[in-house]
Amino acid sequence: MEVKTGKNISIKIDRKKFSVPDGITVLEAARLKNIYIPTLCWLENLVPYGGCRLCIVEIKNMRGYPIACTTPVVNKMEVTTNSTGLKTLRREILELILSEHPYTCLVCKDKNDCTEYMHTTRKVSTTTGCNYCANNGDCELQDLVDYLEISDVKYPVTYRGIEPERNNPFYDLDYNLCILCGRCVRICSEERNSEVLAFTQRGDATIVGTAFGESQIEAGCEFCGACIDVCPTGSISEKMGKWVGLPDKSTETTCLFCSVGCTINVNSKGNRIINVGPKTGKRINPPQICVRGKFVPGDIVHHPDRVLNPLIRKGDKWIEASWKEAISFTAGNLKQYVGDKFGMIGSPHDYLEDNYILQKFTRKVMRSNNLDMLSAYPNSKILEQIHKYNNTFPPIELDSIKDTDTILIIGSNGSVSHPIIENRIRKAYRNGTKIIFANPYDNRTSSFSHNALIFKNGEELLLLHTLLSVLLRNKNGEETKNLKLQLQELDFNSACNQLGISASQVNSAVNLISDSKKLLILAGDGILRGSNCIDSFNALYNLQLLQKNPDNCRIMFLLSEGNYYGGTFTGLNPGLLPGFARIDNKKNLKKWSDHLKIKLNNTPGLSRNEMINNIGKDGIESLFVFGDIPGNPDLSGLKFFVQQNMFLTGISKYAHVFFPTTSFLETRGHIINIERKIKKTKQVIKAPGETRTPWKTLSLLAQAMPDEGFKIRNPEDIFKELQSQTDLSFSSNNKLGKTCLPVKLMPFKKGKKHTKKEGLEYNYFHYSGNDLSTLIDDIKKIKKG
Numbered sequence: 001m002e003v004k005t006g007k008n009i010s011i012k013i014d015r016k017k018f019s020v021p022d023g024i025t026v027l028e029a030a031r032l033k034n035i036y037i038p039t040l041c042w043l044e045n046l047v048p049y050g051g052c053r054l055c056i057v058e059i060k061n062m063r064g065y066p067i068a069c070t071t072p073v074v075n076k077m078e079v080t081t082n083s084t085g086l087k088t089l090r091r092e093i094l095e096l097i098l099s100e101h102p103y104t105c106l107v108c109k110d111k112n113d114c115t116e117y118m119h120t121t122r123k124v125s126t127t128t129g130c131n132y133c134a135n136n137g138d139c140e141l142q143d144l145v146d147y148l149e150i151s152d153v154k155y156p157v158t159y160r161g162i163e164p165e166r167n168n169p170f171y172d173l174d175y176n177l178c179i180l181c182g183r184c185v186r187i188c189s190e191e192r193n194s195e196v197l198a199f200t201q202r203g204d205a206t207i208v209g210t211a212f213g214e215s216q217i218e219a220g221c222e223f224c225g226a227c228i229d230v231c232p233t234g235s236i237s238e239k240m241g242k243w244v245g246l247p248d249k250s251t252e253t254t255c256l257f258c259s260v261g262c263t264i265n266v267n268s269k270g271n272r273i274i275n276v277g278p279k280t281g282k283r284i285n286p287p288q289i290c291v292r293g294k295f296v297p298g299d300i301v302h303h304p305d306r307v308l309n310p311l312i313r314k315g316d317k318w319i320e321a322s323w324k325e326a327i328s329f330t331a332g333n334l335k336q337y338v339g340d341k342f343g344m345i346g347s348p349h350d351y352l353e354d355n356y357i358l359q360k361f362t363r364k365v366m367r368s369n370n371l372d373m374l375s376a377y378p379n380s381k382i383l384e385q386i387h388k389y390n391n392t393f394p395p396i397e398l399d400s401i402k403d404t405d406t407i408l409i410i411g412s413n414g415s416v417s418h419p420i421i422e423n424r425i426r427k428a429y430r431n432g433t434k435i436i437f438a439n440p441y442d443n444r445t446s447s448f449s450h451n452a453l454i455f456k457n458g459e460e461l462l463l464l465h466t467l468l469s470v471l472l473r474n475k476n477g478e479e480t481k482n483l484k485l486q487l488q489e490l491d492f493n494s495a496c497n498q499l500g501i502s503a504s505q506v507n508s509a510v511n512l513i514s515d516s517k518k519l520l521i522l523a524g525d526g527i528l529r530g531s532n533c534i535d536s537f538n539a540l541y542n543l544q545l546l547q548k549n550p551d552n553c554r555i556m557f558l559l560s561e562g563n564y565y566g567g568t569f570t571g572l573n574p575g576l577l578p579g580f581a582r583i584d585n586k587k588n589l590k591k592w593s594d595h596l597k598i599k600l601n602n603t604p605g606l607s608r609n610e611m612i613n614n615i616g617k618d619g620i621e622s623l624f625v626f627g628d629i630p631g632n633p634d635l636s637g638l639k640f641f642v643q644q645n646m647f648l649t650g651i652s653k654y655a656h657v658f659f660p661t662t663s664f665l666e667t668r669g670h671i672i673n674i675e676r677k678i679k680k681t682k683q684v685i686k687a688p689g690e691t692r693t694p695w696k697t698l699s700l701l702a703q704a705m706p707d708e709g710f711k712i713r714n715p716e717d718i719f720k721e722l723q724s725q726t727d728l729s730f731s732s733n734n735k736l737g738k739t740c741l742p743v744k745l746m747p748f749k750k751g752k753k754h755t756k757k758e759g760l761e762y763n764y765f766h767y768s769g770n771d772l773s774t775l776i777d778d779i780k781k782i783k784k785g
Contacts, residue, residue, distance in 0.1 A: 009075040014082065022684075026079055027055055027068035037081050038090060040097070041181040043230055044284060046190050053093050054144070059079050065089065086694075096180050098141070099155035100204070101233065106145045106627060107152050135234030135646060137246045138280050141179075151767075161254040162207070170215045170295045171238050171780035172226055175207045178235040184208055184227035191288065193426035193448070196221045198781055208235075220444075222415060223782060225294035230283045240298050241267075241274035250279045251684045254564030254671060256349050256664045257767065258421045260398065261673030262289045266297065266665060266684045273298035273665070273685065289418035289784065290764070292772075294319035299776045300767060301663050301685070307644050308689025311318055311658040318648075318658065323690060323700070328430050330657050331704035333640045334366065337622035343370035343611040346572050347563035347627040347768040349600075350694055351669025351681070353718040356562070357580065357695040357710075358626070361570035364596045365707045369583060369605030370620065371572055374627050374769040375561055376608035380575060382533045383568040385578045385736075386557045391542065392735040395676045396520070396554050402483070406434045406516035410507075411460055411526020415444035417764045418558050418674075421522070426609050434516070436509045439526060451509050455499040461532045464539035466495045468743070470510040471546050483740045487537065490745060508517050513543070519553040525560055525762045538741035545740055559674065560762060562664075570722065575604035579726030580734065595725055597709070625651070626661070626694050627768030644697055647770055660691040661768075667693045676730060677712045735785050 013035055020029040025048060030037050032061040040052035048069040058063040060078040063085070068079075080086070093649045098106065119551040133139065136282055165173040180199070185208055196219045200209045210219035228236050247267035251557045255262045267274045276294050278284060288294075300306075310326035321329070334342070346355050360369050372380065401407070401424035414422035422445060429435050429448040437449035440457040455463050469487045471482055494668045513519060521543065527536045544553045559565055571578035581588035584602050593600045611620050612629070618638040623635065624642045632650035635641055643657035652658060671679050689691075693702075694719060702710035712718060722728070733771040765772040765779055773780040 005368070009073065011073050011076070012078040014080060022073070022074060022075075024073060025069055026057060026066075026071045027061070027074055029073050030068065030079075030081060030559040035081060037068050038147060039069060040140060040144070040232055041183060043183050043187065046183070046453060047185050049182050049186060051180070052097070054090055056086060056089060056093075058086060060082060071319075071688070074782065084504065087148065087343070091150055094141075094144055094150065094518055095153045095601075097146075098114060098153050098157075099159065100158050101141065101177060101179055102159065103134075103153050103157060105136075106141060107150060107402040110282075118621045124326065133234050134237035134242045134401045135231075138497060139234065140232035156203075168221075168292055170223055170225070170240075170291075170782045171397055172237055172242070174235055174237070176235075177233045178208060179230060180206060180208070180232055182208075183230040183232065184236060185657065186228050186305055187226045187284075187288070190659075192222070192226050192423060193430065194220065194222055194224075197227065199384060222287050222419065222444075223291040223295065224419065225291070226288035227286060229277050232283075238275050238295075240295070243271075244269055244272075245276050246280055246399070247274050247339075251682050253665065253682045253684055254679045255289060255297075256298065256671060257290075257292040258418050258764070259559040259562055259564060259674040260418055261562060261671055261677070261679050262293055262420055263437065264289055264293055264297075268685055271659075271685045273301055279284075286637055291779075294780070296767070296772060296776065297663070297665055299669060300646065300770075300772070301665060303775060305648075305775070306688075307658065307660045307688075308662060308691060310690065313656050315657075323692070326657055326659065327697075327704050330642055331701050332355070334622065334624075335705060337640060339364070339367050340370065340605075341619075342366045342368045343606060343620045343623045344368070344627065345608055345611065345627075346373055346567060346694070348373050348375060348564040349664060349768045350567070350626065351563065351664070351667070351671060351715070352566050352570050352722060353393055353669045354626075355567040356570040356718055356722045357698050357712070359578065360596065361698040361702055361710070362697075363571075363592075363600060364598050364709065365702050367598075367601065367605065369574055369601055370611055371574055372611065373561075373567055373572055373607055374608070374609035374625075374629060375565065378527055378531060378532065378609070379533050380573055380607050382528055382537065382572065383565070384576060385534065385537050386559075386565070387568075388554065388734055388736045389537075389557075390676055391730065391732050392738070393544075393551070393554055394730075395556065395674065395736045397675055401425065401520060402433070404428060404433055404518045406436070406512050406515065406519040407519070407520045407522065408436045408438065409445060409449075409522045410438040410463075410524065410540075411528075411530070412439065412524025413443045413445065414522070414524070414557055414558070417524060417637075418713065419760075421556075421558065421674075425522075434512045436512055451505065451512065451671040453499075453501050453505055453509060455501055456528075458525055459499050461531055461536050461539065462495060463499055463745060464543065465490055465550070465745060466492065466499065466506060467510055467513065468539060468542055469495075471514060474514075475546060480546070483743065486743050487745065494638060497714070513547075515546065517549065517552060519554040520542070520545055521553070522558060523555060524558045528557065531775065532746065535744050535746075540741055541736065542740045542743065545738065550738070559762060563671040564671075565674075565676070566670070567674060569726070570739075574607050574610075578722060580732075590687045592725075596630060628766075628770045630763065630769050630771070642693060643771070645768065646691075649770060659697050661690065661697075662687045662691045662693050666691070668713070670719055678728060 007022050009022045018033050038054045040054055041049045050067050050070045054205050056066040057068045058080040084239050160176050162175040185197045189195045194763040229240050248269045251266050255264045259633045263277050266276050309320045346358045362368050426448050435449040436451045437446045438453040443462050446452045469490045472484050540555050547553045577583050577592050589602050612633050622640040623638055626644050628649040629651055635654040641655045642657045644661045665684040668681055668683045699710040699712045
């Protein structure tokens with residue numbers, strides 16, 4: 001609700017006096033006071049459309065029947081919302097709407113008893129029967145027919161006879177059910193800023209579709225599912241759970257696919273997920289999310305290939321085993337590899353509780369610091385620097401993105417990696433924020449930019465140094481003296497030539513940056529996964545410090561997976577103990593040695609890549625992996641390999657034991673999202689079969705080896721332990737100084753300028769390392785598109 005002034009005015013609605021904010025509409029005022037006015041096209045947070053005309057009201061001294069959704073309130077206004085005349089007109093309007101919508105089920109005299117007593121009876125043809133409508137029970141037309149007491153429609157139904165479209169990923173389209181309310185068109189344009197859908201053709205041939213008859217993929221649909229959520233009739237319906245009926249439970253929890261950690265609502269029935277979307281009767285609560293959060297959870301949780309029982313390899317075959325047998329077998333073998341011969345690789349899609357126990361088991365039971373995550377960054381120190389940065393400049397909230405005046409996006413494909421952040425970028429662009437896009441290839445984000453710097457692959461650091469060198473031209477003083485000296489050999493024209501972009505483009509970007517009073521820098525995987533990531537980090541930090549007011553500037557690091565920051569915070573890192581405490585620090589080492597009641601090794605362990613590259617004699621001989629390792633590396637040199645995952649994957653052929661795991665919807669815990677907020681999650685459904693959480697598996701193993709300190713009852717006990725030993729309020733003094741960091745010029749090299757992805761991009765369509773495009777056909781279609 002947008003309030004244009006800070007004052008209230010007095011109005012009357014149905015003869016009752018109310019004080020309401022000036023600047024809102026009659027409909028908003030009525031809703032504010034819990035007075036019902038029927039609507040079909042209106043939707044909260046969208047610009048009023050006035051298409052359905054059902055919200056007509058009577059206003060004293062105003063001619064005709066104005067519509068409440070577009071009429072602003074004025075002082076002393078008197079509104080009538082429910083007179084006999086209004087009801088008659090609304091019935092007529094709704095009957096006209098229903099004349100082009102199958103309405104037999106809506107006015108059937110047996111409809112009240114049909115669901116309970118004749119659920120399988122076909123009242124009419126398949127095309128128009130109520131049991132064959134995906135929205136039956138959650139249809140706004142049903143609610144309006146009941147409210148207006150319509151028992152018959154005097155107009156004959158005009159069935160449009162349009163063949164339903166079932167070739168789109170994730171959802172079906174049936175234009176015969178469409179009432180042209182325009183919600184899907186408007187949410188796609190106004191809220192998602194995708195502009196894929198539009199009204200096409202004219203008159204009674206009008207439909208909602210894409211321009212030039214393209215498919216949804218060809219038109220650039222991002223499959224966020226917003227159009228499904230807001231459709232009042234079931235014209236756009238999700239394939240999964242389409243015919244299951246209404247949910248018996250709705251659970252609000254947190255999505256773990258990316259580091260944004262969106263709030264999602266999961267609808268379920270009989271311990272089975274129906275969909276992720278609004279609760280029954282709602283349309284945009286909670287707000288729309290993205291393709292992974294919307295469509296993937298149910299597909300992976302109920303996937304037919306999911307493993308539900310422990311497996312032990314006997315020869316070339318997997319044999320199902322009990323948990324007791326699998327734990328005993330694994331514990332007996334792991335005892336042989338205590339020390340530096342053992343490595344543990346966890347998942348950033350697991351909770352704080354899981355990953356804390358992973359590191360505790362590895363360090364306390366296995367006496368090893370060889371710890372990392374599946375999608376580890378090439379330089380494990382980059383997370384430590386990000387943590388120090390967040391201590392120095394606390395992260396901003398996502399909704400603050402629209403309040404910035406300039407955004408520099410570098411090394412990111414936000415529409416794929418972080419769609420909700422991309423959504424905020426697009427809103428900022430429409431609000432007048434200046435957008436600078438820098439990447440080796442064009443992507444969706446570049447179409448929402450004022451300056452697109454498409455540079456040669458691998459030249460991110462050179463671009464940052466070039467921007468710094470131009471910014472330093474007008475800077476004087478001791479604080480920038482060293483930085484100028486370090487960059488003095490950079491030749492601007494040669495650098496532009498090496499980058500493959502013009503000097504005018506660079507100067508234009510620098511002008512936008514230097515004029516900014518509230519700059520936001522978004523650094524993606526192109527920066528974080530580069531071999532020079534620490535140098536790039538330093539350059540970005542210096543870029544912030546060169547602003548007129550650095551405290552008004554922020555850098556947001558777009559970590560790829562949901563709980564990557566949280567996993568590192570728990571100590572799932574070869575050089576860091578929980579709380580980002582360096583393992584080579586004597587004070588930290590003593591604290592954790594005392595807590596774990598064991599003398600810890602002060603030598604940092606091996607990273608993920610180092611573990612994989614050092615398999616064999618005098619290296620890693622035993623490995624425990626939670627999930628799947630992307631790239632299917634050769635693990636044949638391992639003497640004992642354990643995998644816990646939802647699916648058998650390419651690396652499973654090397655495993656000796658396989659433990660089935662839960663998904664993030666089948667347990668509860670905490671994550672730390674990109675805003676550095678601790679988000680608590682809820683269990684949505686019960687874990688199927690004999691699946692167990694990672695923390696449960698390792699606690700059973702520790703007790704079998706045996707080792708004290710792992711008699712854990714629930715995840716709350718683990719969180720309390722983590723909370724008691726670390727600073728989860730993030731009040732640490734472990735900060736960066738507010739002085740420029742050193743930079744290191746790299747020698748010029750031949751680079752290739754890319755206009756397409758050409759294999760440069762990290763695969764964001766995975767869950768705990770499992771490739772979603774392999775598991776879900778519709779994800780494969782999207783990636784090909």
